Amino acid sequence: MARATIQNWQTSLPPGDCAACPIRKFAAYAGASRGSLKFLRSCRLGERVLPPKRNIYREEREADELFTLYDGWAFTYKLLPDGRRQILDFLLPGSFIGLHVLWFKAMPHSVQSLTSVSLCVFDKEKFRDLLRRKPEYERELLKYSASCQALSDERLSDLGRRTAKERIARLILEIHDQLADRGMVDRGSFPFHVRQEHIADALGLTKVHVSRTLQGLRHEGLVEIGRQTANILDLRGLRELTGFTERRALQLC
Amino acid sequence: MARATIQNWQTSLPPGDCAACPIRKFAAYAGASRGSLKFLRSCRLGERVLPPKRNIYREEREADELFTLYDGWAFTYKLLPDGRRQILDFLLPGSFIGLHVLWFKAMPHSVQSLTSVSLCVFDKEKFRDLLRRKPEYERELLKYSASCQALSDERLSDLGRRTAKERIARLILEIHDQLADRGMVDRGSFPFHVRQEHIADALGLTKVHVSRTLQGLRHEGLVEIGRQTANILDLRGLRELTGFTERRALQLC
DNA sequence: CGGATTTTTGAAAACCATCAACGCGGGTGG
């Protein structure tokens, strides 16, 4: 518990003013006009800091708050009745969390923190009002939702039609590319707060097989995964392994 | 070719007036106000009929039309460079097709007809205008997009964490439930225009293994899949097999 | 240093893929 407290201090808080928010350009409402940001701010209930392994939402439960992940990592997942877990997506700073609460009685999935996280908290009803009064947010969210869907379709192709090696290589590259956008990659090295068990549950594998496959990638000199960091040794080779197809489809008109 | 022509005639066309459209209540813009339907109608370029196995979109290509599937079945898919195919979703009457063209330079996936289909065709630019002028359509589409995402997350859990038998049972039930909403199920029997190879490519299996698994389900007296129809013999048993978890999460607030 | 978490290793088995051949039926063409 003391540990959690310490970690809280390591996690930076979002500024009070959305216009000054450094991660806003990665958020769902990135394109919102400056003038409308004060409406966004009025939906904010404040910020919240959570230690690792805490649930932000729980599947099949109601909720009346939405979030933007400001700092830290999290993931969305579903649990089968017998305990099998499917991780749907990893969430990095800027991710919009909880779109579903706007219409659905219960959340269709759970969300859990991976590191300590800090969140912007929005009130459901106020956010609904925001959408009614400022349609530009609806447009931004719709675009955001469509691009998330495209990423999710890529993951579906991974699970359905790619080998374990390809899946793992692509997951590492996906995280790499997202962090590179945010300027968080230093000569192939970047933070990597995902354990092998998370990789397994995201990619439909067992942790044992993830361990073996990761060793394979290391022995081929492609990538090393350390405790909290990843290090891509041969970006070219890693991309070749995955068949090149890198997010051409996501360019905007 | 004569065949294709004949099939065209078997496919019914949507009415000119959206307000009179019988499948509108299953469409993305189901909740649109009656008054705004004339704007929707003004986006329509007309209707189009295609024979089976024709592409409506092609991955990585540009497009300037959107569609609503009025009659017939289709599916969305992605192709890997070496020919492996992943079917992302099956589309039934009412499905909105091509949300992505509103923002993205290229389609992130392909769409192909399974039977002969008839489509309402919308112009991209006019549809963009519609969204600007009638924000209620944006809201409806956002809700639609969120519910599609929830279904897609279910599929991801299938591929990642369920056995072949569970996956197939759930796919059949998903189609059953959607058709039941539309009143197209008659004592467990319903149209089923999906070949075993499509099931395989949707669920990350081979057609051989789908064949064997389907036989298993038949021998257990659960379900029979014929040429163009499915027949659920034991709905209770089939649902039990999948672990009950039936779309509780999708109830609206 | 000790306890919990995470990763690694090994052996055996399950599940599913692959390959190849055959059967069946509906539509086409002779």
Add this chain to the structure above:
DNA sequence: CCACCCGCGTTGATGGTTTTCAAAAATCCG
């Protein structure tokens, strides 16, 4: 009208990828 062909489903034998189970080693953290 019948034979043929093609698409689709079935079957069997075999092999590979991945899982399972169990235990040890390594790492982290207090």
